[in-house]
Amino acid sequence: MHRTELDGVTVSWQDVSEDVHASLVFGVGTRDEGVDRIGLNHLVQLLVLDEISSEADQHTTFVDTAFTASGTPGEVAAHLAECCAVLADLPLDRLDEIAAQADPGDLVVSLGLELGDSCRDPWGSLLARRLGTAGAGVARWPAVPYAAFTADEVRAHAARFFHAGNAALGLSRAPWPGLEIPLPPGPRPDHDAVAARTAGWYHDEVVAPGIAVTAAAGPLAMLVLGVLRIRVNDALDEAGFDCWTNEWSTPVSASTLEIGLGVHYSGKGRTRDSALAAAILWEQLRGIATTPPTPDELDEAIDWMAAEDGIGLLPIEAKASLLSPSDEFGADDIAAARGLTPHDVSGAAASWLGSALVVVPTGTEVDLAGLARIGCPVGTFAPQGKVLKPSLWRKLRRGDDEHLVLADDAIHHVRDGAVHSTPFSDAILVEHGTEVLLGNVRHGCLTDVTAFGAAKTIGVRLPDRRWRITR
Template sequence: MPGDFTATLAFAVGARDEDVDQLGITHLAARHLLLSLLAEPDETAGLLETSFTLTGDPAQVAEDLNDLAALIENPDLSGLALTAQQLDPADRASELDLDLDDAVRDPWASLLARRLGPTGPGLLRWPAVDPHRLTADEVRAHLARWFTAGNAVLTCTGPPPAQLRLPLPAGPRAAHATSPVRGSAGPAWYADEVVAPAIAVGATAGPEAFLLMRLLGTRVDAALQRAAVKAWSTEWSTPVGDERLELGLSLHLRGKARQRDSALAARILWQELRRLAVEEPSPAELDGIVTRFTRSPAEDPQLRGQLERLGVLDSAEQAHAQAPLVDAGHRELLDVSDEFGQAQVAAAARLGPADVRAAAVAWLPSALLVVPNGVDPSLDGMARTGCPTGSYTPQGELLRPSLARRLRGAKDGLVLGDDACHLVAADGTVHTFAMRDAMLIQRRGETLLGDVGHGCLVDVSGFTGVDKLVTRVPPRRHRIAHD
């Protein structure tokens, strides 16, 4: 390919392969390897893969890749504590495509946690473990399991240099756990501690998913603009195993908090998804989606202007030119990718409006929508769901809301029991958090309590003595979010 020689060594391991009590270990391991090299490759530890990219003289790139492989074969983890000290938590949020301003309240991460629980992509909601708590033995075992020759692929923009050897440890292609998806009897919505609404459906990977996702995004953006809702959308296609995807859209609302109409935005999400199951799209709409995917950024008038203003048009053009190479690497490395490749788009071009509507009809019953707490979107055809609650409060220490919390209208209480914490609402409803599943997140003066089993999160800031929770949850479940 034109341009400087570029090689990317990618491993099929990412955040989906971590344990809830080892979150961030892939990021720590990859960054430690990077800091041990004299070269400075671009390193990314995302949801599905971890990659190292080097550009320059082919012989030098080969030497640096050989050094990287040798480090993986015999890692020196004596400086792991220093690497942990230098980690930037925002890097992990960025690589996972989470909301950098409020990653723990990212709506797509909430949907995945609710649907998948503490497995696979369902882990994205939770901040990483304090890297100082991860031991050298854990990192060494993680490298040995996932960073092997059988679990890697190398893509190059030119012939592999003669000096390239890649002395990686032997090992098979690693198997990824399939996340059990929690379904419902029909479309449902719930409220959570999120910054904006989002919607997901359970889908089958393939060209229908590509068209439905892009069509939904295009229509929602247009409907938001017509309704004068200041927002933009992010399309998501997240593999959960067995050719299955969580497919959907999350929103980013702009403007001051009181000016953000989450209820209207949520209704638009549901309205446009349901309309896809009722009305066939026009052939022109489908052709436009395929055309926009295949043409280069410079050929897209709207996108070109945005990229030129950001000064990244050249890099976007290069990325577009290399997309077939990246797609080939994904097909070799991953069971199902979170990106749609040329083969799926070519297949999408052969589908008709009836195919897209049939997919929407099939997937609509699995629809799940999240809105911020306190928002009632009044969604026709969607039932409200939520975490299990009761009305019986066990004995324990009662933490009362502070004056500041009461001034915000709170009339609830927090009961600390021996093996659980209970949030008691003003109407007597009790939301119980078993300590074995509890996650305590402290950030920006806030204290948030999560349940990794249900995937939910509540704000418990402003209860007198809430810091006592720090001693109740397991040490690795106390997370400090720095986003």
């Protein structure tokens, strides 16, 4: 992979195709939006695509936002010039119309979260529990209704993040005469370091279990994740699960990543045994720390990470030149990984084991040896307020004393004498079909309150943009 600079933008290129493929990447993702601006990057993309004359792909992730195109050198150059010209002076005269037509569900697809129920994605839960409202911790929550965004905040967001100082370009050939990246200059924004929280296992509203560890960025993280994927998938198959796993690597500081796996079920019956699935995740991670991977496992892990073809590597290498660390492992990581030993990988896993975090679906009873149960802080006192009681069905199903108290400044979930309090400033309400879910963005937790008939009663008391409806 070659690198050069064009108009203040780092360009990574490699001859891999007769057609020209280009990926213009900006170092801004969901982690930079904050809980009350989720979706801004996607909206900026839609505004750009509305103005340009050619069709193009686009995506936004936890850490980046990209525009891609392919064609002849002239077509690609014209497309990039159009994108840059629009970003340099973003037209907002059709903002209301585009925002009204937008489908925030496209953002869920782009982020790679659980399609049918993104709030219950295990990786989103793990990040929210670990990071709260900081960085990628907000990715669990649905996008803000795009019509709520003002022209001023869209314009300010574009000016802060979509400029030459925060851009990189991946090309399938060397830059050619006539290719320009006419973006305005600007400083590369800082991505705040995030302090990870306590390790352990916890209950949450998730579709299936997941596991995360805080790892030093680099090739060892890549290999630990790769070996974990191999061993977990083999163990799940042997246990008869009908499921798949998503592997994740999410930057949380200039030197650390959250790496891990989320399980997603596709079958029924025993294949939805979340206690067994959680035990497999935990035991296989511990196993790497005590039983070094075989050379074959290391080769398979490296081959898996190196599986992208030349065109697929373009955005990965562009991101690698822009973000440190990135959320994907590039050619330098893969090359360095080939020089590491099984004991290097085992030692890294052992050193990170103390940061392990496991989520299991609410109601799942697990026994994970060496991993303590954790939870949100609770008290025993609930102040006076409007009391919302659950349906008779929920009372009979759970058999406990449960109700909500809406006080002047907080929502209190009372269950068997334990009081979990959510200040209105930390609350978020998600209506997902017929379900109503109450979240605490600071704790990262989610509670199903459908049976309380509480959507409107709670929603009208929340700060602007915290009542979100998904379809």
